[in-house]
Amino acid sequence: MSAAEKTNCAAIFPGQGSQSFAMLAGYAGHSRVLETVREASEIVGVDLEKMINGEDNALHQTANTQPAMLAMGVGVFRAAQSQLQTVTAMAGHSLGEYSALVCAGSLGFARAVKLVYRRGMAMQKAPPGAMAAVVGMQSETVTTLCAKLRESGGEIWAANYNSPVQTVVAGAQESVARAEDAFKKEGARRFVKLEVGAASHCPLMQSAAKEIQEELNALTITVPSATVPHNATAEPAKTPEEIKTFLRRQLTEPVRWTETVRNLAATGVARFYECGPGGILSGLGKRISADAEHIALSSSRELESLR
Numbered sequence: 642m643s644a645a646e647k648t649n650c651a652a653i654f655p656g657q658g659s660q661s662f663a664m665l666a667g668y669a670g671h672s673r674v675l676e677t678v679r680e681a682s683e684i685v686g687v688d689l690e691k692m693i694n695g696e697d698n699a700l701h702q703t704a705n706t707q708p709a710m711l712a713m714g715v716g717v718f719r720a721a722q723s724q725l726q727t728v729t730a731m732a733g734h735s736l737g738e739y740s741a742l743v744c745a746g747s748l749g750f751a752r753a754v755k756l757v758y759r760r761g762m763a764m765q766k767a768p769p770g771a772m773a774a775v776v777g778m779q780s781e782t783v784t785t786l787c788a789k790l791r792e793s794g795g796e797i798w799a800a801n802y803n804s805p806v807q808t809v810v811a812g813a814q815e816s817v818a819r820a821e822d823a824f825k826k827e828g829a830r831r832f833v834k835l836e837v838g839a840a841s842h843c844p845l846m847q848s849a850a851k852e853i854q855e856e857l858n859a860l861t862i863t864v865p866s867a868t869v870p871h872n873a874t875a876e877p878a879k880t881p882e883e884i885k886t887f888l889r890r891q892l893t894e895p896v897r898w899t900e901t902v903r904n905l906a907a908t909g910v911a912r913f914y915e916c917g918p919g920g921i922l923s924g925l926g927k928r929i930s931a932d933a934e935h936i937a938l939s940s941s942r943e944l945e946s947l948r
Contacts, residue, residue: 770840
């Protein structure tokens with residue numbers, strides 16, 4: 642990247658849902674990614690590399706997905722770091738918030754890997770639930786309709802504000818299943834049920850939030866070196882204790898991704914580098930902030946293009 646091409650940029654990190662079997666293969670030319678996954682495996686005592694390579698079916702279990710995706714995001718950032726000279730902010734979607742804090746120097750990698758592994762186990766123990774993506778409907782309408790359904794006895798909430806016209810809802814399995822007709826009647830173009838067994842980012846995660854709070858209380862954390870807006874508020878924390886509070890709140894409150902991207906763009910971020918597999922956040926970003934550049938570092942080819 643030449644001096645003339647440099648501009649304020651943000652590194653952003655995907656969360657659970659972006660994982661795929663053999664996602665390491667796309668980074669075959671960059672040993673830092675594999676080294677980081679192996680480092681995480683040693684920390685939690687689980688062979689994440691084997692899971693990613695599809696040698697068993699354990700990758701999609703939440704407790705395994707979370708350290709695997711944390712390692713992938715941090716590994717890709719490490720591989721790209723020398724070329725990303727103008728990173729002024731970092732942000733992550735859900736689990737990706739932990740990756741952002743690690744790469745901003747706020748949270749040690751080993752502590753983060755242990756924490757998200759325990760976070761995943763706590764989420765697996767939470768009451769069963771369901772999630773679905775509502776596509777083609779304004780987020781405000783989704784929020785209002787969820788409130789109406791709760792007034793009728795349903796347990797359903799807006800969980801991820803992913804873009805102006807894509808919101809993920811979460812709640813009790815029966816409530817989410819019954820909601821499809823209501824959303825389509827109000828104009829939703831699609832109602833896509835997600836392959837998950839828990840309802841993230843809604844009040845059904847209270848037990849997991851309480852459990853993770855105990856882990857957070859013992860955590861050593863510092864103010865990050867870059868701006869890191871949090872999912873619960875779309876704003877950066879002011880103190881280490883506030884960071885812990887936001888990480889707990891993240892489990893039971895919606896991910897405000899649309900606001901996060903817009904707020905970063907308003908501060909002068911003109912380029913977003915997605916560090917990790919999939920490219921989902923880059924696709925959402927183009928719908929949120931079309932004037933900014935959104936680059937998915939989803940393989941060695943994209944990493945090489947930074948040189």
